[in-house]
Each structure stands twice: as C-alpha cells, then as structure tokens.
Amino acid sequence: MNFKRSKQKLIKFKNEMKKYSHLENEEIKSIFTWRNKLQKKVKTVSQIINLEDCKGWFLDNKSNLYHKSGQFFKVMGVKTSGASNREVSSWTQPILTQKHGGVLAFISRQTKKRGTEFLVEAKLEPGDDSILRISPSFQATQSNMNRAHGGKLPKFFDIVIQRKGAELIYYTIHNEEGARFWKKSNWNVIVKLKNPNDPRVKGENYKWLSLKQIKKIGLKNSYINPFVKTILFML
Numbered sequence: 001m002n003f004k005r006s007k008q009k010l011i012k013f014k015n016e017m018k019k020y021s022h023l024e025n026e027e028i029k030s031i032f033t034w035r036n037k038l039q040k041k042v043k044t045v046s047q048i049i050n051l052e053d054c055k056g057w058f059l060d061n062k063s064n065l066y067h068k069s070g071q072f073f074k075v076m077g078v079k080t081s082g083a084s085n086r087e088v089s090s091w092t093q094p095i096l097t098q099k100h101g102g103v104l105a106f107i108s109r110q111t112k113k114r115g116t117e118f119l120v121e122a123k124l125e126p127g128d129d130s131i132l133r134i135s136p137s138f139q140a141t142q143s144n145m146n147r148a149h150g151g152k153l154p155k156f157f158d159i160v161i162q163r164k165g166a167e168l169i170y171y172t173i174h175n176e177e178g179a180r181f182w183k184k185s186n187w188n189v190i191v192k193l194k195n196p197n198d199p200r201v202k203g204e205n206y207k208w209l210s211l212k213q214i215k216k217i218g219l220k221n222s223y224i225n226p227f228v229k230t231i232l233f234m235l
Contacts (some may be wrong), residue, residue: 006168013108013116013169013192014235017211020115024210028217034207035132035223038122044130071143073098076182097182100142101173104227105160105189107137108169109196109208117208118232119201123225134217135225137206138189158200159191165198166191174230188231211235 051057056068065075074097081090107119123135140154145161147153158164169190176184193201209217214232218224 009167010170010234013190016110017116017235020110021212023111023113023115024212025114026210026212026216028213031134031207031209031213031217035122035134038205039132042124042130042132044124067148069143069148071099071146071148072141078182095182096180096184098141098184101185101187102141102144103138103160103187103189104136104174104231105138105156105187105191106231107156107159107166107191107193107201109193109198111196114208115210117210118214120207120209120214120228121203122205122207125225131222133225134209134214134223134228136227136231139227155203156200159193159198160189163191165194165200167194170234172234186227188227190231 051059051065058066058068060066063077067073075094076097077092078095079090079092083089109117109119111117119137121135121137122132123139124130124132125135138154138156138160140157143149144154145157159166169192171187171189173185174188176186211232214224214228218229
C-alpha cells in the first residue's frame with residue numbers, strides 16, 4: 001500500500017477537531033431512525049450448502065479450504081497443545097489465514113457548521129445475523145481491490161487508495177484477533193476530503209457523523225462495527 005505516515009498532518013487534524021468540537025452534532029435519534037429505516041429493507045436467507053456447490057472453492061490434499069485464484073482466504077485446521085493458562089491444555093479448531101490483509105478506512109471532512117465529520121456506512125456483513133451496523137466508510141481486502149471476484153472496484157477506492165481529491169491523515173497496521181485469524185493484519189486509515197461537499201460521496205446507506213455521535217452510538221449494544229473503534233481510537 002502506498003501510505004506514508006505524517007505526524008504533522010495528524011497533529012493538525014486533531015487540533016482542528018479540538019478547535020471546532022463545539023460545533024459537533026451530538027444528536028443521535030435521527031441516526032437510529034435512518035438505520036432502522038434501512039434495516040426494514042434487509043431481507044436475507046441463509047442455508048447450508050455443500051462445498052461442491054461453492055464455485056471456485058476446493059479442498060487441498062491437507063483438507064484446507066482455498067479459492068482457485070489463490071486469493072481471498074484459506075481455512076485451515078490446527079491443533080494446539082501445551083497451553084497451561086487456558087481452560088483446557090489442548091484443542092483443535094479451524095483458523096482463517098489470508099496472505100494479504102485489507103484496508104479499513106474513514107473518509108472525513110471539515111465543515112464550517114458542524115466541525116469534523118466522518119462518513120459511516122450502515123453495512124450488513126456475513127455473521128451479523130441480518131443486522132445493519134454502523135461501519136467505516138471503506139472496507140476491502142486486497143483480493144477485492146485486485147478484483148479477484150471479477151466485479152467492480154470497492155466504492156470510494158479512488159478516494160481512499162488513490163486519494164483523488166483527498167489527503168492521507170493517518171494510518172497504522174492493526175493485527176487481528178490471533179485465535180481466529182492466523183497472522184492477519186489490516187491497514188487502518190483516515191483520509192480527509194479536500195472538498196467537504198465532494199459529489200462522489202453519496203448513497204442512502206452512508207451518513208456523515210461527528211465523533212461525539214459515534215461515541216454515543218458505541219454505548220448501545222450491537223450498533224457499531226468493531227472496526228470503527230480500532231480506526232478511531234487514536235482520536
């Protein structure tokens with residue numbers, strides 16, 4: 001990834017947030033109204049299917065699940081033994097490995113009337129039990145950005161990755177939970193729009209929120225995607 005850290009930009013960004021924090025919107029009722037309206041449109045069906053019906057997915061000679069492209073992820077079986085400080089000393093489990101991590105990013109803007117805002121998405125993901133959660137502006141694995149699925153580039157790729165009309169404020173590499181993801185890490189990124197009214201930023205599932213609003217929503221159970229907290233913790 002072509003990210004270059006600038007401590008000065010982060011300090012300036014945080015100072016701007018502090019200077020205009022009195023302008024930040026703290027009201028959250030309208031956010032729940034927006035999210036709940038979208039939630040009513042969600043209709044999902046989940047069912048167990050055979051591996052043979054998963055196009056492009058196979059088992060190797062060690063029974064590890066992988067995609068024919070060599071991208072996305074692999075599911076492996078592992079055995080752990082000799083654990084003296086756990087509930088049991090040994091166990092077996094599946095674990096997910098991914099050669100390349102992904103990018104998790106917030107697009108931000110500075111406004112004269114509402115201070116600093118962050119673009120969130122009401123997003124549905126596998127394993128979320130059909131629940132829309134407040135999520136970062138951009139979530140994509142390297143495989144998605146390589147278009148290994150044969151589809152389009154992730155939304156806002158030009159803003160976050162190519163940084164057209166945006167500047168990089170902050171990035172760090174975050175290691176994911178090691179008991180479920182083997183040596184997996186993601187880039188956590190914040191970019192700032194040069195034009196706060198950039199016409200590319202649109203969509204009914206997207207909304208501008210202040211940091212104060214995000215923190216308030218975070219106090220409610222199951223409304224916030226965990227990536228939101230890992231990206232914004234340094235603010």
